[in-house]
Amino acid sequence: QLQASGGGLVQPGGSLRLSCAASGFTLAYSTIGWFRQAPGKEREWISGMRRNDGRSYYTDSVKGRFTITRDTAKNTVYLQMNSLQPEDTAVYYCASGDRTILSTMRMVRGYDYWGQGTQVTVSS
Secondary structure, rough: OOOEEEOOEEEEOEEEEEEEEOOOOOOOEEEEEEEEEEEOOEEEEEEEEEOOOOEEEEEEOOOOOOOEEEEEOOOOEEEEEOOOOHOOEEEEEEEEEOOHHHHHHHOHHHEEEEEEOOEEEEOO
């Protein structure tokens, strides 16, 4: 089971840290993906951490602003989001799977378990 949290309302230029806590399995053995879905749009992959080696990946629109990290002791993955902009407004989801090739890590169908989503709103 995955539990996403940390969303909220933030002004443009602000920061938030999302958490994705796992129970019942070890996150480090899974590939974790962060996705977001804005109203009227498809769910899009924004970041991922590959299982075992922990290599991280980002979509271009968040590269340099978002950072994915993993705390193995807490069995939690984080998404630190800086320099947030209104276009980052969306429901954010974390998901776990076993894909290790980036092209498949970017796919919604590449994941087996999903968190419930947390709303991020960037507005002044």
